[in-house]
Amino acid sequence: MLTRRDFLQVAAAAAVITGPSDLARAAAGQKISQGNLLDFEPLGQVTLLNFTDIHAQLVPLYFREPSMNIGIGQVHGLPPHLTGKEFLSHFGLKAGTPEAYALTSEGFSELAKQYGRIGGLAHMATLIKAIRAERGDKVLLIDNGDTWQGSYTALATRGEDMVDAMNALGVDAMTAHWEFTYGAERVQELVEKLRFPFLCGNVIDTEWEEKVFESTAFFERGGVRIAVIGQAFPYTPVANPRWMFPQWSFGIREETVQENVDAARAAGADLVVLASHDGFDVDRKLASRVTGIDVVLTGHTHDAIPAVVKVKDTLLVASGSHGKFLTRLDLQVENKKIKDFRFRLIPVFSDAIRPDPDIAKVVAGIRAPHETELQRVLGKTESLLYRRGNFNGTFDDLICQAIIEERDVQIALSPGFRWGASLPPGADITVDDVFSQTALTYPAVYRNQMSGKFLYEIMEDVADNIFNPDPYYQQGGDMVRVGGMAYAIDVAKPMGQRISDMTLTATGEKIDPAKTYTVGGWASVNENTEGPAIYDLVSSYIQRKKTVQVQGNHNIKISGI
Amino acid sequence: MAHLSFKPGITRRRLLGVAGTGVASLAGAALTGGTARATPDDVQGEINKIVGGPAARVDNDKVKMKLPQIAENGRTVPVTVTVDSPQTDKDYVKRIHLLAEGNPVPVVAVFDLSPLSGKAEISARIRLAKTQNVVAAAEMNNGDVFIGKKSVKVTIGGCGG
Numbered sequence: 001m002l003t004r005r006d007f008l009q010v011a012a013a014a015a016v017i018t019g020p021s022d023l024a025r026a027a028a029g030q031k032i033s034q035g036n037l038l039d040f041e042p043l044g045q046v047t048l049l050n051f052t053d054i055h056a057q058l059v060p061l062y063f064r065e066p067s068m069n070i071g072i073g074q075v076h077g078l079p080p081h082l083t084g085k086e087f088l089s090h091f092g093l094k095a096g097t098p099e100a101y102a103l104t105s106e107g108f109s110e111l112a113k114q115y116g117r118i119g120g121l122a123h124m125a126t127l128i129k130a131i132r133a134e135r136g137d138k139v140l141l142i143d144n145g146d147t148w149q150g151s152y153t154a155l156a157t158r159g160e161d162m163v164d165a166m167n168a169l170g171v172d173a174m175t176a177h178w179e180f181t182y183g184a185e186r187v188q189e190l191v192e193k194l195r196f197p198f199l200c201g202n203v204i205d206t207e208w209e210e211k212v213f214e215s216t217a218f219f220e221r222g223g224v225r226i227a228v229i230g231q232a233f234p235y236t237p238v239a240n241p242r243w244m245f246p247q248w249s250f251g252i253r254e255e256t257v258q259e260n261v262d263a264a265r266a267a268g269a270d271l272v273v274l275a276s277h278d279g280f281d282v283d284r285k286l287a288s289r290v291t292g293i294d295v296v297l298t299g300h301t302h303d304a305i306p307a308v309v310k311v312k313d314t315l316l317v318a319s320g321s322h323g324k325f326l327t328r329l330d331l332q333v334e335n336k337k338i339k340d341f342r343f344r345l346i347p348v349f350s351d352a353i354r355p356d357p358d359i360a361k362v363v364a365g366i367r368a369p370h371e372t373e374l375q376r377v378l379g380k381t382e383s384l385l386y387r388r389g390n391f392n393g394t395f396d397d398l399i400c401q402a403i404i405e406e407r408d409v410q411i412a413l414s415p416g417f418r419w420g421a422s423l424p425p426g427a428d429i430t431v432d433d434v435f436s437q438t439a440l441t442y443p444a445v446y447r448n449q450m451s452g453k454f455l456y457e458i459m460e461d462v463a464d465n466i467f468n469p470d471p472y473y474q475q476g477g478d479m480v481r482v483g484g485m486a487y488a489i490d491v492a493k494p495m496g497q498r499i500s501d502m503t504l505t506a507t508g509e510k511i512d513p514a515k516t517y518t519v520g521g522w523a524s525v526n527e528n529t530e531g532p533a534i535y536d537l538v539s540s541y542i543q544r545k546k547t548v549q550v551q552g553n554h555n556i557k558i559s560g561i
Numbered sequence: 562m563a564h565l566s567f568k569p570g571i572t573r574r575r576l577l578g579v580a581g582t583g584v585a586s587l588a589g590a591a592l593t594g595g596t597a598r599a600t601p602d603d604v605q606g607e608i609n610k611i612v613g614g615p616a617a618r619v620d621n622d623k624v625k626m627k628l629p630q631i632a633e634n635g636r637t638v639p640v641t642v643t644v645d646s647p648q649t650d651k652d653y654v655k656r657i658h659l660l661a662e663g664n665p666v667p668v669v670a671v672f673d674l675s676p677l678s679g680k681a682e683i684s685a686r687i688r689l690a691k692t693q694n695v696v697a698a699a700e701m702n703n704g705d706v707f708i709g710k711k712s713v714k715v716t717i718g719g720c721g722g
Contacts, residue, residue: 209639235631237634238633238716242633242634251630252630255627458717461716461717462717464714464716465716470630472630473630473631475631495692
C-alpha cells in the first residue's frame with residue numbers, strides 16, 4: 001500500500017525553510033509545484049475525487065487546523081483525534097514542512113508566511129481538470145455538502161452562487177447540511193437548478209415518513225457500476241432551526257442506510273459509496289454496523305486525515321474543509337469488491353497552482369457585484385485569529401467581546417461551529433473575513449436574562465453533544481464559546497457532571513443557580529429571535545476598535561482528556 | 562391491517578397517532594400528574610406488576626426499539642417496537658407496554674395484540690419530557706416478559722455544525 005509514501009513525496013521535496021519569509025515563500029513555491037501536488041501512480045478502473053465542507057469559500061484563504069480535538073472513549077488517540085506533534089509523529093511528518101502547515105496548527109503563523117493561502121475553487125478546479133484529463137471516464141467527483149453556506153456572496157444569493165459554481169465544476173453528486181438553513185422552499189428551488197443529484201437518503205417527511213430526496217444515484221465509471229448513497233447531517237433539525245424545514249425529519253437511520261445499500265447491490269452495483277455528512281466518529285461506528293459499503297466519504301467534522309481509515313471492509317476518507325484539500329482514491333474493483341486502492345489527500349496550496357481560467361471567471365463573476373463591500377477593510381488584527389478547536393478560538397473570543405460590549409451583557413455565548421477561516425497576525429480584517437465567520441440565515445444577536453441554573457444546563461447540554469462516548473449521540477460541533485464567564489470541564493464525566501466552577505470573570509463571583517444574568521448570543525435555533533445581525537455587530541465593533549488584539553483564553557480549565 | 566380501536570381514556574392529542582397491529586390504550590390516567598417525574602424505579606415497579614415479580618430481562622434483540630438517538634421534537638417522538646415472535650396461536654405477544662422513565666407518568670400506552678395481529682409490531686408518536694430511557698415490555702401468551710430499552714436524548718439544541 002502506497003498511502004503514506006505517496007503523500008510524503010511532497011514532504012520529501014520541500015526542505016524545512018528558515019530563511020527570510022519572501023525568499024522562503026519563493027522557495028516554497030518552487031518546492032511545492034502543481035506537478036508534485038498531482039503526483040500519483042494511477043491504479044484500477046475508478047478514481048474517486050472528493051471534497052467536503054467548502055462552506056462557500058470561493059477564493060484562497062488561511063485555515064488553521066485545531067490544536068485540540070479530543071476523542072472520547074474508544075476513539076481516544078485515534079485519527080482524527082490527534083493534533084500538533086502527536087499528529088506529525090503518527091503520520092511520520094516533519095515540523096515546518098508544507099504538510100505540517102496544512103495538517104496541524106504547529107507553527108501556523110510563521111508557516112503561513114512561507115506557504116501562503118490554501119484552497120480557492122479555481123485552484124481546486126485546476127487539480128480536478130488535470131486528474132480528469134489523465135483518467136478520463138474513470139473519474140467521479142463527490143461533494144459531501146456544507147457547500148452553499150458560509151460566505152457573504154452565498155448569503156447574498158441565498159446559496160445560488162455555489163450552485164452555479166458547482167455546476168461549472170462538474171460535480172457528480174452531493175449531500176447536505178447547512179444547505180437546509182435556506183429553508184425548505186429555497187432548498188427545493190436550488191435542487192431544481194443543480195445539474196447533478198442532491199442525495200439525502202435519511203431525510204423523510206414528518207407526516208407520512210416518505211423520502212423527500214433521492215437516496216441513491218448510479219454512475220458507470222471505467223466499466224464499474226457505482227452506487228452513491230447520500231446521507232445528510234442527521235441532527236440538522238436539532239443543531240439548526242427546525243422551523244425552517246418543519247416537515248422534514250433526519251436521523252442516522254442505520255436501518256435505512258442498510259436498506260439502501262442492499263437495494264443498490266440488488267440493482268447491480270459493483271461499488272457502493274456513501275457520501276456522508278454524519279461526522280467522522282459517527283461514520284466509523286456506522287461502517288462497523290452496516291455491511292456492504294465499500295467507501296464512506298465522510299464530512300461534517302472537518303477532519304483532514306492523510307490516510308484512509310479502514311473499518312472492516314469499508315474505507316473511510318476524510319477530506320478536510322474550506323476547499324483546503326482534494327482527496328483522490330483510485331480503486332481496483334473486482335467481483336464487486338475493492339481489490340486494491342491508492343489514496344492521497346492533496347493540499348490545495350494556492351500559491352503553487354495556476355488557477356483554472358474558466359472557474360476563475362465564474363468566481364470573479366459571482367464576486368464582482370459585491371467586490372467593493374467584500375474588500376472593505378474594517379480594521380487590523382495583531383493576533384492570529386481562528387475558530388477551529390474544541391474550545392474558544394481567538395476569533396470567537398473577539399466575537400464574544402464584541403457581543404459583551406455592543407449588547408451590554410455580562411456573558412456572551414457563541415456557537416461552536418467548525419467553519420470560519422483564519423487570519424494571520426498583521427492581517428487586515430475585511431467584510432469578507434467577518435462573513436466567513438458569521439454568514440448564516442439566523443443571525444440575530446439576542447439579549448436575554450438567564451438564570452445561573454439555565455446557563456449551567458446549556459453548558460452541560462452542549463458538552464454532551466460533543467463528549468458523549470457514543471458517537472451516535474454526538475452532533476459534531478465544538479463546545480459553545482463563552483465570554484465573561486470562566487468554567488471547568490471534565491470531558492470524561494457523564495452528562496450532568498462535566499461542568500463546574502462557573503464564575504463571572506468581571507467580578508470573580510461564582511455563578512448562582514438562583515440569580516439571573518444578562519446573556520447575549522447568536523445563532524439561536526428559536527423562531528422570532530430578535531436583535532442586530534451578528535455580522536453587522538462584529539463589523540461595527542472592529543471598526544470602532546480599529547486594531548484588535550486577542551490574548552489567549554485562560555478561562556476554561558479542561559480535564560479528563 | 563388489523564383492527565385498531567381505542568379503549569376509553571385515550572385522547573388523540575396525548576398519543577399522536579397510533580399505527581400498527583395493536584390495540585392501544587393509554588394507561589396511567591389514575592397516576593398523579595403535576596411536575597413530578599417518573600423514575601427508573603417507577604418503571605421497574607410497573608414491569609414488576611406485569612410480570613408478577615422482578616423476573617423480566619432486557620433483550621434488545623427480541624424486542625427491537627426504533628427511536629431517534631436525539632429527538633428532533635420532544636413533543637412528538639416516533640417510536641416503533643417490533644417483537645421477534647411468530648404470532649401464532651401457540652406463540653404470540655399478547656401485550657406491549659410502552660413506558661418512559663422520565664415522563665410525569667411512566668406508562669405511556671398499552672397495546673393488546675393477538676395471533677390475528679399478524680406480526681408483533683406497534684408504532685406511535687410519544688411525548689418525552691426530557692432525556693430518558695423508553696422501555697417496551699412485551700408480554701407473551703405463556704407469561705414470559707421481554708424488555709426492550711433505548712435512551713432518547715431531548716436537548717436544548719443549537720450550536721452544532
